């Protein structure tokens with residue numbers, strides 16, 4: 250389908266398809282963003298069958314075209330559509346991809362021995378409490394959470410003794426750049442998708458070794474973040490889950506594209522687009538390549554940020570923004586889901602964030618690293634304000650006081666991927682300095698982050714039915730955050746990948762030859 254033009258509609262007012270005749274949007278009843286979600290769903294349900302008849306297209310494609318056509322002309326000032334949650338359209342218990350796009354997948358019967366974690370201190374990320382418990386894993390899911398002395402699993406179960414240790418959900422970092430060049434990266438490899446993919450795989454190993462089972466990667470080189478995301482999801486590389494934005498979308502000369510141009514500020518990384526149609530198109534491009542979230546950055550115009558958010562929400566993706574001052578307010582007014590960084594913004598913008606339940610990922614430590622190293626943030630056209638450590642923390646405190654939900658992210662620029670998990674633990678300590686309890690900081694890094702990813706039903710806590718992303722820590726991180734560096738065992742997607750601190754992957758099972766060889770009849 251040609252969805253490149255405004256709202257997927259050509260100048261004659263027809264949605265274009267490769268498969269059938271034109272479908273005129275006005276054949277379907279009007280669908281406005283003012284309607285309650287239930288009414289929209291009913292109409293979408295009806296219209297999807299109508300669209301299938303008219304187009305002979307898949308239901309998903311028809312819905313997408315229809316939704317885009319209906320919303321594209323929404324006048325400025327009206328609220329943008331809410332996130333298009335796909336879950337109501339799925340049968341209860343349906344198997345899907347383990348990401349916010351939730352693509353239906355063929356179910357696979359879980360067989361094989363259970364993995365049992367016995368006798369540990371279970372950190373309950375929902376309540377923030379700790380209790381003794383035994384956790385049973387089958388396949389890639391948590392099968393049961395039992396009393397510490399429970400029995401009843403199969404005789405072939407693998408047992409991990411966690412006595413005296415803390416069992417907790419895998420950590421989530423909400424702001425990484427695992428493919429970014431670091432000090433060791435040769436200049437001529439910095440724009441290379443291949444080098445970026447390899448660098449990302451190495452950095453993801455560092456994250457995994459320290460207990461990170463998910464990262465949200467918010468800009469990288471070409472399709473490297475998407476490749477890493479797909480290979481990790483298929484368990485083809487030992488890595489955390491990668492919820493990738495792919496690229497930053499910004500206006501020409503916006504953040505991460507400033508001069509002097511360097512490979513990581515060039516078109517292989519951030520995408521410079523101008524005009525609402527181009528912003529909308531780049532959101533679709535990111536979705537096509539495999540995005541789990543859309544990342545935008547200042548600068549932009551109100552109609553551009555609005556088009557990006559509108560399109561992402563129709564596709565079912567959240568949008569987060571690296572922005573400051575007036576751009577933060579613009580993004581908030583346009584219905585953004587989240588704001589990155591502790592950059593300056595007005596008190597009015599903070600009040601609106603709280604009122605509209607717009608979250609924040611303040612990334613305090615990355616700027617502290619920068620201030621410690623360089624004394625300030627200099628020479629950037631996207632940071633035309635004076636940055637200080639206290640100023641950043643004051644923004645955090647205002648957001649905390651306003652009741653804004655905040656997640657934990659490290660923003661691994663420069664050599665920060667080499668600092669895992671020190672920068673993450675420091676970020677948690679900033680939260681505690683700002684009034685969080687230690688357990689609330691750990692909740693922010695697990696269940697709150699999972700919810701901000703739109704994955705709270707699958708990740709972030711140890712509960713039956715959820716994906717088995719679990720770590721075992723030799724200490725009590727719920728009492729002392731420094732203990733979080735003592736991660737010993739890491740289970741991601743039900744696979745015990747880090748054993749006693751080291752990566753262990755099962756040997757590849759060799760595929761047999763088609764026939765015995767050399768053939769007997771060849772003399």
Ligand SMILES: [Zn+2]
Nearest residue numbers: 424426467660
């Ligand atoms: Zn960043």
